[in-house]
Amino acid sequence: MPKYIGIDLGTANTLLYMKGRGIVLREPSVVAVERQTERVRAVGRDAKLMLGKTPGSITAHRPIKDGVIADFEITAAMLRDFFKRISAGNLFSRPYVSVCVPYGVTEVERRAFKDATREAGARAVAMVSEPIAAAIGAGLRVSGPRGSMVVDIGGGTTEVAVLSLGGIVRSTSLRIAGDELDESIVQYIKEKYGISISESMAEMLKKQIGSVHWSTDEGTMNIQGLTQRTSARSGLPAVLTISAGELREAMYDQIEQILKCICSTLESTPPELSADIYDYGIMLTGGSALLRGLPNLIAERTGIRVTLAKNPLDCVALGLGRMIESDNKVDNNLEYES
Numbered sequence: 001m002p003k004y005i006g007i008d009l010g011t012a013n014t015l016l017y018m019k020g021r022g023i024v025l026r027e028p029s030v031v032a033v034e035r036q037t038e039r040v041r042a043v044g045r046d047a048k049l050m051l052g053k054t055p056g057s058i059t060a061h062r063p064i065k066d067g068v069i070a071d072f073e074i075t076a077a078m079l080r081d082f083f084k085r086i087s088a089g090n091l092f093s094r095p096y097v098s099v100c101v102p103y104g105v106t107e108v109e110r111r112a113f114k115d116a117t118r119e120a121g122a123r124a125v126a127m128v129s130e131p132i133a134a135a136i137g138a139g140l141r142v143s144g145p146r147g148s149m150v151v152d153i154g155g156g157t158t159e160v161a162v163l164s165l166g167g168i169v170r171s172t173s174l175r176i177a178g179d180e181l182d183e184s185i186v187q188y189i190k191e192k193y194g195i196s197i198s199e200s201m202a203e204m205l206k207k208q209i210g211s212v213h214w215s216t217d218e219g220t221m222n223i224q225g226l227t228q229r230t231s232a233r234s235g236l237p238a239v240l241t242i243s244a245g246e247l248r249e250a251m252y253d254q255i256e257q258i259l260k261c262i263c264s265t266l267e268s269t270p271p272e273l274s275a276d277i278y279d280y281g282i283m284l285t286g287g288s289a290l291l292r293g294l295p296n297l298i299a300e301r302t303g304i305r306v307t308l309a310k311n312p313l314d315c316v317a318l319g320l321g322r323m324i325e326s327d328n329k330v331d332n333n334l335e336y337e338s
């Protein structure tokens with residue numbers, strides 16, 4: 001029995017879907033490597049814990065940047081480890097793998113997705129356009145003539161796509177998403193309080209009390225940081241109380257750019273399709289769609305109803321799953337190439 005696997009290889013998280021079993025793996029796209037020997041020491045969750053605090057002999061890498069493969073060898077090593085965990089990679093049953101690729105990447109970038117997947121042990125690889133998988137996973141029917149808009153906000157990129165008849169009519173990609181929000185929170189706290197915090201602390205703040213609309217500003221959170229090198233008392237631990245309103249201020253510029261990207265894509269959409277989008281609304285997917293207040297803010301700015309997908313972090317993998325389970329009968333034909 002051949003195995004069929006779908007991969008959502010994201011900047012922040014990698015998800016694996018196995019035919020007949022559903023989503024079988026969700027791990028951060030992080031690999032810790034021993035500097036001297038180049039041996040892989042940890043992959044996924046364990047490696048993420050090492051980010052920013054690895055001892056000199058180990059470095060933690062994020063091999064996917066801005067939605068595409070930035071380090072081929074490390075990506076292949078990560079996938080090999082994931083395949084092994086779900087026991088999909090042994091010689092006798094090398095899997096058929098479909099992998100999602102962002103829309104609008106170059107031929108070279110596309111090729112890297114295919115080669116890394118094969119290098120990791122796939123027998124044959126099919127490429128699937130990511131916005132289409134996200135839309136299917138969010139429950140949209142994409143094969144009909146009705147236009148729809150999917151906005152996927154992940155870790156490294158925001159992808160806005162208009163779909164109709166199973167294809168992509170318009171698509172815009174912005175290299176601003178969750179990671180940049182974390183960075184701008186680090187920056188804001190440094191400038192306002194002279195305190196340095198880690199990016200993972202910023203991410204925690206964002207998830208716990210982050211809000212981008214006044215109506216969802218709630219609560220405060222205590223965090224630990226270090227006084228900056230430049231101050232008289234440098235490098236000492238400090239405790240700060242940060243409010244939701246402050247985070248909204250910190251994330252303002254990045255969020256504005258995301259809004260602009262959505263609005264400009266709407267403006268360039270053919271009128272017949274934008275009429276559909278006005279009628280049926282915008283679908284929001286990706287982990288950063290969970291930011292409090294984002295659906296309200298986008299709806300307010302565009303005048304269009306916004307639906308937050310049911311499992312925003314899983315949409316792409318679930319969409320791939322639908323395609324795999326239906327043996328190619330759904331919307332998109334998977335063409336495996338060996």
Ligand code: ADP
Binds near residue numbers: 203
């Ligand atoms: P990618 O597809 O790029 O790997 P994901 O769709 O997995 O990205 O989303 C990861 C991003 O979602 C990260 O930047 C993470 O901080 C953010 N995220 C996850 N949960 C939340 C939440 N509850 N609130 C805000 N951001 C979140």
Ligand code: MG
Binds near residue numbers: 010152154286316
């Ligand atoms: Mg994604």
